[in-house]
Amino acid sequence: xxxxxxxxxxxxxxxxxxxxxxxxxxxxxxxxxxxxxxxxxxxxxxxxxxxxxxxxxxxxxxxxxxxxxxxxxxxxxxxxxxxxxxxxxxxxxxxxxxxxxxxxxxxxxxxxxxxxxxxxxxxxxxxxxxxxxxxxxxxxxxxxxxxxxxxxxxxxxxxxxxxxxxxxxxxxxxxxxxxxxxxxxxxxxxxxxxxxxxxxxxxxxxxxxxxxxxxxxxxxxxxxxx
Numbered sequence: 125x126x127x128x129x130x131x132x133x134x135x136x137x138x139x140x141x142x143x144x145x146x147x148x149x150x151x152x153x154x155x156x157x158x159x160x161x162x163x164x165x166x167x168x169x170x171x172x173x174x175x176x177x178x179x180x181x182x183x184x185x186x187x188x189x190x191x192x193x194x195x196x197x198x199x200x201x202x203x204x205x206x207x208x209x210x211x212x213x214x215x216x217x218x219x220x221x222x223x224x225x226x227x228x229x230x231x232x233x234x235x236x237x238x239x240x241x242x243x244x245x246x247x248x249x250x251x252x253x254x255x256x257x258x259x260x261x262x263x264x265x266x267x268x269x270x271x272x273x274x275x276x277x278x279x280x281x282x283x284x285x286x287x288x289x290x291x292x293x294x295x296x297x298x299x300x301x302x303x304x305x306x307x308x309x310x311x312x313x314x315x316x317x318x319x320x321x322x323x324x325x326x327x328x329x330x331x332x333x334x335x336x337x338x339x340x341x342x343x344x345x346x347x348x349x350x
Contacts, residue, residue: 145189146217150174151182158192159211159333160265160304161272162204211333232307247330247338250300251276260294261328262301264314271345273332275302278343283310286317298324305331 145151150172157163157171169179183203186192193206205211222228253259254277261278263270270280281289283303293299299318303310306329318325336342 141189142191145185145191148182148185150178151186152214154179154182154186155191155205155210155214156304158203158205159214160269160331162195162202163268164200164202167268168203208336212337215333215337235309247328247335247340250328251340254278254300257297259298259300262293262299262314263303264301264310265303269304269332273336273342273344275332275335276341276343278302283314286314290318290321290323293318293323295323298326300326300328302328302331305329305334 153172154168157168163171165176165180165183168174168183169176172179174182183192183194187194187203191206191210192203194201194203196202250259250261254261254275261275263274263278263280264283264286265280266282267280270278274280279292281292299315301311301314301318303314308331311327315325315327332342
C-alpha cells in the first residue's frame, strides 16, 4: 500500500512542474499575451520582444506543462491557453504578487507618466454608461485580439492607427480606452493622443481577462475562413 509520504511527494512533484514553467518572466508574459487570444510563434515573439527561437522554446515549456495548446491551421501553428482556468490562475497569481510585493506598486507608479490617464472605472458602471450611449468604449489592441474577445459595445481602433482614424470617433462623447490590462500602456498612449486632439478621454485598467473573471459578458467576431 502506498504511504502518505510517497503520495505527497508524487503529487507535489507534479504540481512543481507548473512552478518550473512559471519561473520565467518571459513565460508569464507569454501567458498574459495568450490570454488576449490565440497567436502564432511569430506574433508571440513580436508581442514579447523575444527572438523567434526563444519564443518557440518558451512555448514548448508551457505546452509540456499543459498550460497551453497548439492547433495547426494550414501552414502555421496557433497557440492558445489550455483552458480559462489558466487565465483565472494567472490573474490570481498577479493579484497575490501585487498584495505581497510592494515593488510592483512602485513600478506601476513610476511608469504612470500621465496619472490622469489612469482613472479607475468600475466595470458594471462602465457597461451601463456604454449601453446608455454616454461613452464610447475604445479597444486599442491589435485587431485580432479584438476579434478573439472584446468588451461589449467596444469599437476597434488599434493604437498604431488612432491618429489616422480620429474622424471615426464622436467629438461630443467621452471616450474610454482599454487594452490588455493594468500594465499595458497602449491605452495610456491612446488617451494622451485623444486629449491632445480635444477629446474627453479616460482609461479603463480592466482588460478582457479581468472582465471575464468578473462574470461579465465578452463579445467576439467570427474570423474569416480565408
